[in-house]
Amino acid sequence: MPDKVSGEWADLCKRLRRIAGDVNWFSLRSEFDRLIAETRAGKDVLADWRGLEAEIARLWTSEQNQTIRDGEPREAAFTAFGNETLHRCPRGRCDREVFAPMDEPPTCLLFDTPMREATTR
Known part of the structure; x- marks a missing residue:
């Protein structure tokens, strides 16, 4: 039976494509690339992955809460x-x-x- 950490890695793997798109959107690519390299090198960076996903969630929330009050800009x-x-x-x-x-x-x-x-x- 897989342990909790193993399950978290599996879940992360399933979300990796979405995360890759999100990091491009929010200019976090260097952090993503660092985590990929460290994960592949065998380092335990699961907490860092959680942190990256938390930052992405924060940025999405911030972006969705933006209100355009003056409509579209005009000349x-x-x-x-x-x-x-x-x-x-x-x-x-x-x-x-x-x-x-x-x-x-x-x-x-x-x-x-x-x-x-x-x-x-």
Whole structure:
């Protein structure tokens, strides 16, 4: 019967492809490469693998919690000439603001309705 540590190594092996992609996404490749080399050299670095995965989880959580409050960036020249106007949540639920052409309001994905034109900034 395999012990707990053996099972953790097996689980790590199953997640290795995903971890490899995540380390590329978060620029942690050098740490991943170090752990691969040390694992292959027979060093006991399971705790370091746990630490790397914890850091990846922290970074994913941080990335998912980011909120874009000003919509997509636009060229300043468009608003300077009055070709765009500010739009807000159609139900007033959030403080997101988006610049878009006056006659083409962006759609609120949550309510699936056009965002309302803002009267003031």
